[in-house]
Amino acid sequence: MLRLDVVRRLGDAFELRAALELARGGTLVLLGESGSGKTTLLRLLAGLLAPDQGRIELDGATWADTASGFGLEPSARSVGYVFQDYALFPHLSVAENVGFGLRAAGVGRGEARRRTAAVLERFGLASLAGRRPAALSGGQQQRAAVARALVLEPALLLLDEPLSALDLATRRQVRGELRDILREHAGVSLYVTHQPMEALVFGERIAVMAGGRIAQVGAADEILRRPRSAYVAEFVGLNLFGGRVVRREPGGLARFRTALGELVVADPVDADDAFVAVSPHAITVSREPPAGSAQNVFAGVVRELVPEPPLGERVRVVLATEPALVAEVTRGAVESLGLAPGVRVYAAFKATGITPYR
Amino acid sequence: MTRLSPAGLGLRLAVGVAIALFLALVGLPLVALIVRVAPGELIRRLGDPIVLAALRLSLITSLIATAVVVTLGLPVAYVLATREFRGKRLLEVCLDLPMVLPPTVAGLALLLAFGRAGLLGGALGALGVSVPFTTLAVIIAQAFMAAPFFVAPTRAAFGSVDQRYLDAARTLRASEAHRFARVMLPLAAPSIVAAAAMACARALGEFGATITFAGNLPGRTQTMPLAVYVALEGDLGAAVAMSLLLVVTSVGLLLALRSGGQGFFMSRAPARRR
Numbered sequence: 001m002l003r004l005d006v007v008r009r010l011g012d013a014f015e016l017r018a019a020l021e022l023a024r025g026g027t028l029v030l031l032g033e034s035g036s037g038k039t040t041l042l043r044l045l046a047g048l049l050a051p052d053q054g055r056i057e058l059d060g061a062t063w064a065d066t067a068s069g070f071g072l073e074p075s076a077r078s079v080g081y082v083f084q085d086y087a088l089f090p091h092l093s094v095a096e097n098v099g100f101g102l103r104a105a106g107v108g109r110g111e112a113r114r115r116t117a118a119v120l121e122r123f124g125l126a127s128l129a130g131r132r133p134a135a136l137s138g139g140q141q142q143r144a145a146v147a148r149a150l151v152l153e154p155a156l157l158l159l160d161e162p163l164s165a166l167d168l169a170t171r172r173q174v175r176g177e178l179r180d181i182l183r184e185h186a187g188v189s190l191y192v193t194h195q196p197m198e199a200l201v202f203g204e205r206i207a208v209m210a211g212g213r214i215a216q217v218g219a220a221d222e223i224l225r226r227p228r229s230a231y232v233a234e235f236v237g238l239n240l241f242g243g244r245v246v247r248r249e250p251g252g253l254a255r256f257r258t259a260l261g262e263l264v265v266a267d268p269v270d271a272d273d274a275f276v277a278v279s280p281h282a283i284t285v286s287r288e289p290p291a292g293s294a295q296n297v298f299a300g301v302v303r304e305l306v307p308e309p310p311l312g313e314r315v316r317v318v319l320a321t322e323p324a325l326v327a328e329v330t331r332g333a334v335e336s337l338g339l340a341p342g343v344r345v346y347a348a349f350k351a352t353g354i355t356p357y358r
Numbered sequence: 359m360t361r362l363s364p365a366g367l368g369l370r371l372a373v374g375v376a377i378a379l380f381l382a383l384v385g386l387p388l389v390a391l392i393v394r395v396a397p398g399e400l401i402r403r404l405g406d407p408i409v410l411a412a413l414r415l416s417l418i419t420s421l422i423a424t425a426v427v428v429t430l431g432l433p434v435a436y437v438l439a440t441r442e443f444r445g446k447r448l449l450e451v452c453l454d455l456p457m458v459l460p461p462t463v464a465g466l467a468l469l470l471a472f473g474r475a476g477l478l479g480g481a482l483g484a485l486g487v488s489v490p491f492t493t494l495a496v497i498i499a500q501a502f503m504a505a506p507f508f509v510a511p512t513r514a515a516f517g518s519v520d521q522r523y524l525d526a527a528r529t530l531r532a533s534e535a536h537r538f539a540r541v542m543l544p545l546a547a548p549s550i551v552a553a554a555a556m557a558c559a560r561a562l563g564e565f566g567a568t569i570t571f572a573g574n575l576p577g578r579t580q581t582m583p584l585a586v587y588v589a590l591e592g593d594l595g596a597a598v599a600m601s602l603l604l605v606v607t608s609v610g611l612l613l614a615l616r617s618g619g620q621g622f623f624m625s626r627a628p629a630r631r632r
Contacts, residue, residue: 046529074528081529087522091544100540101530152531 006054016212027189029203037212038192047074080149082159088133095129123147139170155187196235239278264295264351274356280328294348403599412585420561423500439516465570495572500561508557515549559611
């Protein structure tokens with residue numbers, strides 16, 4: 001069990017403030033844009049950075065506690081760290097890299113050689129044992145880095161964007177291998193990425209980080225259906241608004257004030273502050289003010305048209321509203337409505353079917 | 359090709375003249391040394407006992423001085439590269455001082471430190487040791503003058519080892535001693551070897567501090583540069599032959615330094631990221 005509750009400032013502009021609890025055998029994915037504090041969090045856990053405030057505890061043992069001024073050296077923590085571009089020692093062979101931790105931990109030469117060989121075998125690196133990192137492919141380097149981090153069977157495994165240095169084809173193949181390895185790992189695993197796709201592949205649980213805070217923690221499908229950050233909402237393709245109820249109306253409707261303007265939505269929440277997610281499919285686009293029953297209508301100029309993969313049969317219409325509103329229409333509609341950047345349109349959606357959540 | 363403006367043309371001319379003058383300044387004396395001595399003459403001079411004794415003394419003392427500088431300088435460079443402490447700036451200036459100090463002043467300072475009437479003179483005298491005008495004094499003078507040529511680049515080499523490798527080693531249970539021996543030292547090694555070669559070349563050429571602190575006793579303290587100086591008074595041929603010998607030795611050292619490849623004076627960092 002990993003418990004942490006830490007605050008760490010970097011310079012004047014950035015502050016990380018995070019609290020987490022994680023059971024053994026699980027993988028938590030930290031998802032966030034660069035600068036959101038993911039790597040800072042990993043470095044705090046490894047002991048490469050000290051918290052300004054707070055505690056870190058693993059399996060009941062204290063690793064850091066600012067109240068008593070205690071901080072365990074990184075070399076005394078049971079941690080494996082896969083660095084973003086691996087940081088394999090360039091002057092050592094693959095076998096020496098993988099065996100480094102064993103020798104540093106004082107394991108005898110023979111025993112270290114035996115265990116290194118076993119790990120190299122398990123990671124399919126046995127035939128590359130004598131090579132220098134520079135003579136390996138990206139995928140092989142990645143495997144060597146993971147093998148090196150796991151050789152001491154750490155209680156906490158930290159992976160910082162382990163796939164980002166790989167080309168796309170390699171990434172797909174390595175992803176599967178890595179997922180199996182994480183599944184077998186008995187300790188706690190933390191996996192950092194800025195790619196939501198990767199987060200969905202690796203994380204039973206995902207923590208979304210933004211601006212040094214953990215914006216949302218939850219199961220992957222929960223994060224997908226009910227995003228609480230603009231970052232995830234944009235990835236899953238939802239229009240997300242944070243809003244406050246200004247008036248409840250008869251018929252189970254509520255009027256929300258959001259950055260875009262006032263929205264009328266179906267209202268099952270009793271809270272005053274909530275998120276409203278609007279699917280681009282639910283938004284209709286027209287050149288004239290709509291005459292139908294939609295309660296929410298916004299006028300705006302088309303900023304761009306983005307064809308949706310794979311065939312471009314559907315097109316995302318991004319309006320230059322603040323914040324940008326995204327609708328999805330068919331290619332036929334684009335042609336019949338004469339949609340193009342700069343054209344003024346109306347976007348409308350109904351109150352029903354849009355559910356606010358906290 | 360675009361036509362050069364008069365100003366551009368003038369600039370080109372000035373740069374060309376500067377390069378020519380610079381090459382003449384540095385190269386002409388070397389050429390003068392080389393054309394002065396016939397090869398047979400050079401080989402004959404090598405048999406001269408005085409030349410042989412000076413060459414032998416020079417090689418032995420400068421190698422020992424280099425060993426001393428490397429042994430004592432490595433920990434100093436490491437601490438300077440990895441620690442912050444009060445008075446660090448002052449210490450750095452003091453360590454660089456021999457580079458800019460007139461060698462005779464350095465020799466005088468060494469006399470005042472280790473001489474009979476110097477700071478340590480009493481203590482050394484009680485032990486029955488007298489340093490000045492001995493081979494030991496030669497080694498001390500050379501080490502004193504050569505030290506900054508080793509410490510400064512070695513410190514820079516330690517400082518430029520990529521922090522990621524040290525972080526990786528820390529997360530792999532490596533103590534500081536282990537990180538030094540297995541990560542920092544091997545990654546900085548090419549620059550350290552180059553720095554040692556530079557220090558050795560400096561020790562080999564040392565003159566002023568040696569003659570002030572160690573004197574000019576043939577066989578005991580008369581190194582090659584001193585022997586050249588003495589020969590200048592009487593036997594110009596011997597002086598030229600010995601000078602050429604020194605040049606050859608120094609060129610050999612500099613070549614070794616260049617093939618080491620990643621020296622202080624060449625701008626390649628030792629542990630670049632991929």
